[in-house]
Amino acid sequence: MSTPLLPHTKTVRKVVDNEEKVASELCSLVQKLANYAITERGHFKIGLSGGSLAKFLCGGLPSIETSWDKWSLFFCDERLVPFSDGDSTYKLYKAGLVGSTPLTEEQFVVINPELDVEEAAKDYESKVRNSFPDCEWPKFDVLLLGMGPDGHTASLFPDHKLLDERSVWIAPISDSPKPPSCRVTMTLPVINNARCCIFAMAGAGKAEMVKRILGDGEALPSAMVKPVSGELYWILDTAAASKL
């Protein structure tokens, strides 16, 4: 067994100059983690988020060097809209990564937007379970997370009952405060069982919430991400870190 890339249960905060450097820092970290996972376990299982994170990844991942055929890509959350809709997170990644990298559509484990939200969550959970057989909770190699201006992450919103969900891997939400209202999301036990969680964000618009979470330690959803035996990264630009 080779030496682990990084010691477990550690939090790393990295502040870089600007949005471009957030993207390059994030993509180079993903490359290291992917290649380590592939060497150790033969595959790489990554969870993606939407919003600004998709822009960072679609810009930077096409330049990394990795065994792309060993990747499986999941979604930390997804909006229940057709794949042709501008709100679909899968649409962003398909447009940004299929064609510009050797990744194929089949490597993405997607929700079925034709189902109602309860059924879509169950269907997506069964797809995730197929990739993680015989375990109580799945162990993703990396979950990439964004943070909304209200402190939400994935589709886990402040004061929402889903923050208390401890029985299912994937939950439906039909009253998302941020449109679209119907989504599916990984639950906190799944997120916190990952080998590594990475938040990446840029811009002054994130600064107040970054301060409330990393500075003041307020109990908001993004602050509840604490991998139990994994690593936690916050990659910020100077604008996002300006109130720390």
Ligand SMILES: O=C1O[C@H](COP(=O)(O)O)[C@@H](O)[C@H](O)[C@H]1O
């Ligand atoms: O709605 C969502 O928002 C968050 C944050 O997005 P951002 O554009 O403010 O970075 C995102 O992480 C999540 O996946 C998405 O569904």
